[in-house]
Amino acid sequence: MARVSIRIPTPLRPFVDGRSSVDVEAETARGALARLTESNERLRAQLFDDDGELRNFVNVYVGTNNLRDLPDDPALEEGTELSIIPSIAGGRTSEVIEMTGGGAEAERAGLTTDELRRYSRHLLIPEVGLEGQERLKGARVLLVGAGGLGSPLALYLTAAGVGKIGIVDHDVVDFTNLQRQILHDTSSVGTSKLESARARLHAINPNVDVETFETRLDSGNALEILQGWDVVADGSDNFPTRYLVNDAAVLLGVPTVYGAIFRFEGQVSVFGAEDGPCYRCLFREPPPAELAPSCADAGVFGVLPGIVGTIQATETIKLILGQGRPLIGRILLIDALQMQFRELSIHSDPSCPVCGESPTITELIDYEEFCGVNVDRGGSADGVPEMEVTQLQRWLDEGRDFQLIDVREPYEWQICNLEPQGARLTPLGVFPTVVGELDPAIPMVVYCRSGARSANAVEKLREAGFDAINLKGGILAWAEEVDESMPTY
Amino acid sequence: MSVTRTQLEIGSKICADLLASVAQGYPGEACGILLGRIEGDRRVVEGFRPAPNRWSEREDRYLVDPESLRRALAAEEAGGARVLGFYHSHPDAPPLPSETDRELAWPWYYYVIIRVAVGKPEETRAWELDVDTGRFEERPIRYT
CATH class of the missing domain: 3.10.20.30 (Beta-grasp domain)
Structure with missing residues (x-):
C-alpha cells in the first residue's frame, strides 16, 4: 500500500x-x-x-x-x-437545429446559424428561448390592413421572426398616410401598399415569407383568405370589415387580435380564442354609420396606431408562444391624451349570434348592409339630390341666391373652406340649435370633406322642409376640379 | 429579494490581447484558460493562456489541451494564479452556449464565448453552468 x-x-x-x-x-x-x-x-x-x-x-x-x-x-x-x-470541451452548432415536436398553435421550425444570431436576444429570455423562437418561425399570422395598425404589427412581427405573414389590403399609399403608417415612406406614395410593405419587410428580415392578398376583404373571399392562419391580427379601419373578420375567424376557429383607434383613443383585445368572447359578444351591433367616422373623416393622432398596433403585435407573439396572460376576456382602453390605460372585463355571451350556444350567423352575411354603410362613401344617401362642384361654380358665377353650408368641424374649416364663396360653418353637432336661423325659402348647398356626412345632413334637412342639395365629393372635389391651390387633408 | 451575482472583470489591455489571440484562430475554434484572482463575488482576469485545440476531427469543436490545463491547475495549487474558467470562440455564430457546450460543461468555471465574425472578434459573453437546472446562466462582464 x-x-x-x-x-x-x-x-x-x-x-x-x-x-x-x-x-x-x-x-x-x-x-x-x-x-x-x-x-x-x-x-x-x-x-x-x-x-x-x-x-x-x-x-x-x-x-x-x-x-x-x-x-x-x-x-x-x-x-x-x-x-x-x-476535460474542457464544447463547440458551436453549425448545423440547423432539428425540429423538435409541435406547438400548441404553431409548428416549430428549426433555426439556421444566421437566425440563431439574429434572434439571440430572444433566445436568452426563458419565456421565448429556442423553443419559442422555433415556434415563432413555424407560425403563420394574417394581417388585415397595411395601414396605421398594420404598420407596427408587420414591422415587429417580421423583426421577431414570425415565419409567415399574410397581408390583405387593396389601397395605394396616400400622402396623408405617412403621418402614421410607418411601413410606407414618401417614395412609395402612389404605389400599392402591399408592394411597399413587402419591400420594407424583406429589408428588415429576409427570412420571413410575406404573402399578399391585393383585394378588398368581403363575404365572398374572407373564409378562403382567413383559412389556415394561426392568428389573425385585425388592423382594419371600418366596422363592416371588423364584423366580417370577427365572424369569419370565429367560424374558422382562429383567434383574432383586435385593435381600433379613434383620434386619441384606442382599444385592444383578443377575440375568438377558445372559451373567450368574440367582438359580437361585446358589440352586438355596429353604431350608426354617421357615428362611425373613419380616420379620413375624424382624424387620428399619428402615434396612437403605433401604440395600439404594437400592443397587438405583443399579444400576437404571446399567443404563438403560449406565454403570459393574453387579453382574452379583457379589453384594454387607451387614452393617449390623458395617458391612461384602463381594462374592462368582457364575457362570452351565450346568446351571441356567432359564437353563442345557438348561433344564428353560420355563414358570412352582407356586412356593408349590416353596418348601414354605403359602398360608395363619396356618394349620396338614398334619394338625396346632389350637384357637381362645377355646377356650384356656375351657380356662384351666375350670382344665384342660395345658402352654402359647411357641416364639417371647426378644425377642418381651418384647413380649407369656401368662405370666399359665402360658405357658413355649421358643424353637425350644432345643427339643431342653428337650424332655426336658416331660411327654408332659399335653396341650400351642403358640403363636408367628401360628401358623406353632408348627404346625411341633407336628408335630415329635407325632412325638416329645407330645399337642401348635397355637394357631391365635398370640398375635396372642389379642390381637385375647381381650385387646385386649396390645401386638402 | 436581492440576488447576488458574481461577475467577471477584465482589463482592457488583457481583453484586447485575448480577442486578438482568438481572432488568429479563425475560422477554427480557438480556446484557452482564464487566469486571475477571486475577490468576493468578483473574478478578476489577470491573464490568459491559449491552449492547443485537441479536437482535431471537426472544425466546430474545441477541446482544451489537457496537459496545458494540468500545468495551470498545478501552478494554481502551488499558489499561482487561479483558474477562473475558459474561453473559446464561436466563429460566425452567436456567443451563446451551444448544446455541445452545455453537455460538456463543468460547474463553477466561467465559460467565456467570443463570437468571431469573418475573422473579427465581435461579441464576448460569459456563462456559468447552473448545477441545479443544468442550464447556463449569463454572468456580467465588467471591463476595467
Whole structure:
C-alpha cells in the first residue's frame, strides 16, 4: 500500500468538503480512485459512467502522465500525486437545429446559424428561448390592413421572426398616410401598399415569407383568405370589415387580435380564442354609420396606431408562444391624451349570434348592409339630390341666391373652406340649435370633406322642409376640379 | 429579494490581447484558460493562456489541451494564479452556449464565448453552468 494524494479541481471540491486534495492508501491509480469514491456516491457519479469507466470529460494524471496514456492500471509509489483534470470541451452548432415536436398553435421550425444570431436576444429570455423562437418561425399570422395598425404589427412581427405573414389590403399609399403608417415612406406614395410593405419587410428580415392578398376583404373571399392562419391580427379601419373578420375567424376557429383607434383613443383585445368572447359578444351591433367616422373623416393622432398596433403585435407573439396572460376576456382602453390605460372585463355571451350556444350567423352575411354603410362613401344617401362642384361654380358665377353650408368641424374649416364663396360653418353637432336661423325659402348647398356626412345632413334637412342639395365629393372635389391651390387633408 | 451575482472583470489591455489571440484562430475554434484572482463575488482576469485545440476531427469543436490545463491547475495549487474558467470562440455564430457546450460543461468555471465574425472578434459573453437546472446562466462582464 502506498499513501498518495489526489488533487481535486474546484468544481468537485463541494463533494469532498471543500478540500483541494484528498489522501488515500492504494496500490494502483484505479484503486486510489476507487478508495476516493467508495463512500461518496455523488463524486463517483461525476467521475465514472454506469459501466464504471472514467467519463470522457475527466482526465486523471499520475504525476505528469495522463492515465489514458499509461498501461492499464499503473502501480503507485509512496507520495505519488494524482490530479483530476476536467476535460474542457464544447463547440458551436453549425448545423440547423432539428425540429423538435409541435406547438400548441404553431409548428416549430428549426433555426439556421444566421437566425440563431439574429434572434439571440430572444433566445436568452426563458419565456421565448429556442423553443419559442422555433415556434415563432413555424407560425403563420394574417394581417388585415397595411395601414396605421398594420404598420407596427408587420414591422415587429417580421423583426421577431414570425415565419409567415399574410397581408390583405387593396389601397395605394396616400400622402396623408405617412403621418402614421410607418411601413410606407414618401417614395412609395402612389404605389400599392402591399408592394411597399413587402419591400420594407424583406429589408428588415429576409427570412420571413410575406404573402399578399391585393383585394378588398368581403363575404365572398374572407373564409378562403382567413383559412389556415394561426392568428389573425385585425388592423382594419371600418366596422363592416371588423364584423366580417370577427365572424369569419370565429367560424374558422382562429383567434383574432383586435385593435381600433379613434383620434386619441384606442382599444385592444383578443377575440375568438377558445372559451373567450368574440367582438359580437361585446358589440352586438355596429353604431350608426354617421357615428362611425373613419380616420379620413375624424382624424387620428399619428402615434396612437403605433401604440395600439404594437400592443397587438405583443399579444400576437404571446399567443404563438403560449406565454403570459393574453387579453382574452379583457379589453384594454387607451387614452393617449390623458395617458391612461384602463381594462374592462368582457364575457362570452351565450346568446351571441356567432359564437353563442345557438348561433344564428353560420355563414358570412352582407356586412356593408349590416353596418348601414354605403359602398360608395363619396356618394349620396338614398334619394338625396346632389350637384357637381362645377355646377356650384356656375351657380356662384351666375350670382344665384342660395345658402352654402359647411357641416364639417371647426378644425377642418381651418384647413380649407369656401368662405370666399359665402360658405357658413355649421358643424353637425350644432345643427339643431342653428337650424332655426336658416331660411327654408332659399335653396341650400351642403358640403363636408367628401360628401358623406353632408348627404346625411341633407336628408335630415329635407325632412325638416329645407330645399337642401348635397355637394357631391365635398370640398375635396372642389379642390381637385375647381381650385387646385386649396390645401386638402 | 436581492440576488447576488458574481461577475467577471477584465482589463482592457488583457481583453484586447485575448480577442486578438482568438481572432488568429479563425475560422477554427480557438480556446484557452482564464487566469486571475477571486475577490468576493468578483473574478478578476489577470491573464490568459491559449491552449492547443485537441479536437482535431471537426472544425466546430474545441477541446482544451489537457496537459496545458494540468500545468495551470498545478501552478494554481502551488499558489499561482487561479483558474477562473475558459474561453473559446464561436466563429460566425452567436456567443451563446451551444448544446455541445452545455453537455460538456463543468460547474463553477466561467465559460467565456467570443463570437468571431469573418475573422473579427465581435461579441464576448460569459456563462456559468447552473448545477441545479443544468442550464447556463449569463454572468456580467465588467471591463476595467
